[in-house]
Amino acid sequence: MYQFFVEPTQIQDKRVVITGNDVNHIKNVLRMKIGEEIAVRCSGDDKEYRCGIEEFAQDEVICSLRFVREEGVELPSRIYLFQCLPKADKMEFVIQKAVELGVHEIIPVAAKRCVVKLDEKKAQAKVSRWQGIAEAAAKQCRRGVIPTVRMPMNIKEALSYAGGMDVRLLPYELSEDGMKRTRQLIEGIEPGKSVAVLIGPEGGFEESEVEMAYTAGVTPITLGRRILRTETAGLVVLSWLMYRLEA
């Protein structure tokens, strides 16, 4: 079953109108036929509008609503992944996987040891590309919302933004607290609480950055005894949060 996202105004009583790039995708790439069923979602209301294709117009695909599935697919908590800019195209991988695992927002962070540097113009182009990857992943894994990819922040901005969240976790390999303490922390997160997860770059956070994070109320956790790559670390924490929070 293919899924598409629409704006609330595109759902009119029993009629659902698909517009934009999805029209070409449905007509010429997927080559769908009249009567075929699709899943339509309004990013944010976490309901599934199951529709049948009725008519192919010039720039629209007109569908009729068959039924609405009220049962949501979103986690009960909003999870914010603060990912320090990794090398090469690893950010694309992190975004695709994080969307599958239920992330709410992804915030690229420029830490001191990040090799990749983005100026304003490059950052805008990157974020626009990354947002497209988030949308494609959200369709594919049938999310109820399209997670947002924010413009990159520096550590100070990231910590200030994370300050608005209920729980803030930072996996740190030099953390002295063991797995038992980490499990206690994760188990203590009540469904509904928002969670910030801060992942360092390839070389790790600098000690001064970790100090800043502690001062800002961020809690260190361990990810076990092996050394995880930066693009793996966030996925492990998201998996653990899913394990804890999924109803």
Next chain:
Amino acid sequence: MYQFFVEPTQIQDKRVVITGNDVNHIKNVLRMKIGEEIAVRCSGDDKEYRCGIEEFAQDEVICSLRFVREEGVELPSRIYLFQCLPKADKMEFVIQKAVELGVHEIIPVAAKRCVVKLDEKKAQAKVSRWQGIAEAAAKQCRRGVIPTVRMPMNIKEALSYAGGMDVRLLPYELSEDGMKRTRQLIEGIEPGKSVAVLIGPEGGFEESEVEMAYTAGVTPITLGRRILRTETAGLVVLSWLMYRLEA
């Protein structure tokens, strides 16, 4: 700190001898110097032999043992990932990530809906390549053992092999049991018990394959309400097992 694997015979009292491809890697790629420290492991004994480089010989790097760290880095359970052959180079990704997450063995499985077909000769070449990826990942994340990549099995062979393991889990999106039951199952796994994780191909297992697995004593679990890609599913289960089992 770079890590290398040796055979038990290469550790002789206070002298550790590195041979094979690692010699060129240490001398010409990493350009290490006399006195530099490296971590050496014997795949399987889960101890770290911290050494200093003493001498560069023709085909050997001779090191002196500085101290032994007895504290292990391996999970207390052996985890066997049965991964149905995915498309393109996704198997390489699965192997790299599974090694980071503490897997003990990876068994490629040819299920009915696998698009990739491997004859004996192709399979041997692939497995040899995959074993190299497992070894590189084990060095990088500083595992205590090099996980083995087995020759591909069909479903019947895979279920028979999994029959020797204490716990057998199969994530199945049509499973009627919810997350609560899945958590109970994971929490019921005692450290030390061996665990088989069976991951279907892109199109999922066929119903007849799932029936065969149930008959063989495999337990279905859910991975939440979103649809995960085949290469993501195993990583989520491995993350959950790490969360449960890491001491």
